Amino acid sequence: xxxxxxxxxxxxxxxxxxxxxxxxxxxxxxxxxxxxxxxxxxxxxxxxxxxxxxxxxxxxxxxxxxxxxxxxxxxxxxxxxxxxxxxxxxxxxxxxxxxxxxxxxxxxxxx
Amino acid sequence: xxxxxxxxxxxxxxxxxxxxxxxxxxxxxxxxxxxxxxxxxxxxxxxxxxxxxxxxxxxxxxxxxxxxxxxxxxxxxxxxxxxxxxxxxxxxxxxxxxxxxxxxxxxxxxx
DNA sequence: TCGATAGTAAACTAAATGGTTAAATATATG
DNA sequence: CATATATTTAACCATTTAGTTTACTATCGA
Numbered sequence: 001x002x003x004x005x006x007x008x009x010x011x012x013x014x015x016x017x018x019x020x021x022x023x024x025x026x027x028x029x030x031x032x033x034x035x036x037x038x039x040x041x042x043x044x045x046x047x048x049x050x051x052x053x054x055x056x057x058x059x060x061x062x063x064x065x066x067x068x069x070x071x072x073x074x075x076x077x078x079x080x081x082x083x084x085x086x087x088x089x090x091x092x093x094x095x096x097x098x099x100x101x102x103x104x105x106x107x108x109x110x111x
Numbered sequence: 112x113x114x115x116x117x118x119x120x121x122x123x124x125x126x127x128x129x130x131x132x133x134x135x136x137x138x139x140x141x142x143x144x145x146x147x148x149x150x151x152x153x154x155x156x157x158x159x160x161x162x163x164x165x166x167x168x169x170x171x172x173x174x175x176x177x178x179x180x181x182x183x184x185x186x187x188x189x190x191x192x193x194x195x196x197x198x199x200x201x202x203x204x205x206x207x208x209x210x211x212x213x214x215x216x217x218x219x220x221x222x
Numbered sequence: 223t224c225g226a227t228a229g230t231a232a233a234c235t236a237a238a239t240g241g242t243t244a245a246a247t248a249t250a251t252g
Numbered sequence: 253c254a255t256a257t258a259t260t261t262a263a264c265c266a267t268t269t270a271g272t273t274t275a276c277t278a279t280c281g282a
Contacts, residue, residue, distance in 0.1 A: 010129075014125050017121075023198075036230095047228085048230075048273085052270075052271085070279040071227090078202060078205040078206035181248060183258080
């Protein structure tokens with residue numbers, strides 16, 4: 001009952017993650033909730049453009065937005081990230097098997 | 112020397128993963144190398160369309176293609192998958208922290 | 223109440239995406 | 253050699269994407 005949405009959503013999740021601005025927004029939000037204006041500040045595009053990116057993230061379930069007066073507080077929603085992670089995990093044996101020689105550039109996630 | 116390409120490539124990798132046909136191709140290739148025609152067979156689109164999808168996968172580094180006479184053998188390249196995995200791992204603490212209640216839908220990757 | 227602030231919506235544009243069909247290019251085979 | 257097979261390329265089309273600017277809608281605060 002957590003996964004029934006997952007398969008259909010992989011499209012939207014990976015699509016959302018494919019844009020550097022949206023990944024940057026996610027990285028910002030990893031440090032805590034923020035308003036649209038706050039999130040837009042470091043980016044060299046219009047507020048409307050950031051607003052659209054946030055809409056994409058919200059549609060993919062990657063953020064949740066809470067209206068607080070005239071300000072919208074955005075919060076990172078981890079579940080879709082874990083869905084994407086889950087899909088990739090399928091293939092982990094693959095690079096564990098094949099990338100021994102290159103090795104350890106992923107090992108930092110294990111410690 | 113494995114990661115210098117990584118940041119720039121996340122765009123292409125996630126973009127490549129965002130299309131269900133391409134994910135299906137990856138899943139096919141996980142069972143072993145295959146030719147373009149073999150890969151195309153289960154899909155209800157033209158061979159040319161599959162060829163384009165494979166080109167996207169190749170550009171993202173997700174497959175390697177080896178010409179063998181008139182047939183092109185495609186092989187899964189795990190490294191970009193591990194790069195995407197690596198990016199997501201950054202946020203693992205997030206869903207580990209927050210999704211305890213939902214829990215265990217990822218736990219099957221640990222056993 | 224008036225003006226500033228926060229944000230979305232609308233209309234537009236350029237480029238990218240995902241598909242098609244038809245033609246082209248090798249290579250294999252009878 | 254002639255034909256069939258494997259695959260890409262080209263030309264085209266419709267839709268989506270990512271951005272812009274300009275309105276519009278709330279809401280806050282003096």
